[in-house]
Amino acid sequence: FVVVMHLSPTHESVLASILAKATSMSVTTARDAQVLRSNCIYVIPPGFVLTLTEERTRRLSALPATFPRWTIDLFFESLGQIGPAAIGVILSGSGSDGAQGLNEIRARGGTTFAQEPSSAEAPQMPKNALPFADYCLAPPALGDALMLTIGAKRKPDATP
Secondary structure: OEEOOOOOOOOOOOHHHHHHHHOOOEEEEOOOOOEOOOOEEEEOOOOEEEEEEEOOEEEEEEOOOOOOOOHHHHHHHHHHHHHHHOEEEEOOOOOOOOHHHHHHHHHOOOEEEEEOHHHOOOOHHHHHHHHHOOEEEOHHHHHHHHHHHOOOOOOOOOOO
8 A cells, every 4th residue: 555645845744653553554654666565554755756667666756846746646657557456546635636647547457446525625636536436435435445446355453
């Protein structure tokens, strides 16, 4: 699992520590050239973009200060290269980042999800992603559908 958020490059993220308290999976901040492992969560640090260079490795690059913040699209476009195994999820947020990347995943046979906009605190991102989403669900149902998609026999424990 790779988590991409829009944060200012000067903002220190505590997302990895928050997620680590809510799951038994390993949660780490993404590093350059790190090998992706199953049942692990990787959080992209602020001010960086992550692209896959092969199915299980990645390249973490600093964004120039003037670069548009399309970090989700860039990640999803590279993720789409793995084809039907790719899964993209757009959750609450403002703007349209992620919509075109979701389209790339779907066009290459992957599975795409968008949060039901009416359930989102900031509905703009999921609303923009709807044309490219195979599924549009509120968070509890989205989580269940995602688990079924990855072939999980049961949901992972919510606590360590």
